[in-house]
Amino acid sequence: MKTTLKLEEVMMFVLGIYLFSLLEYPWWWFLVLMLTPDIGMVGYIFGNKVGAFCYNLFHHKGVAILIYLVGAYFSIPLCQLIGVILFSHSALDRMLGYGLKYDKGFKFTHLGEIGK
Secondary structure, eight states: HHHHHHHHHHHHHHHHHHHTTTTSSSSSHHHHHHTTGGGGGGGGGHHHHHHHHHHHHOOOOOHHHHHHHHHTTTTTTTHHHHHHHHHHHHHHHHHHHHOOOOOTTTTTTTEEEEEE
């Protein structure tokens, strides 16, 4: 099952690359911006509960899709870019085993404990 889930995330990452290719931004932006959603980890400075909330906000695919769709509907390329980056980053993270966080601590995710 783990392999199937990882393959699903690979395909979502490929979808993110495709959606980015439809935008008018240079390719290097994709590479540079791929790690920006990890800014959500800063919330852990204020404790596990705030950290998990912030991290999950920046790594929730539903939020990413909503931002992208708002950008597509209102023709706002920057919103589309943000949505694509959030979506692609989340897919990459999950492909590597980093899931949405529980408020018990950073290593406790919906995909299991990190480091086990």
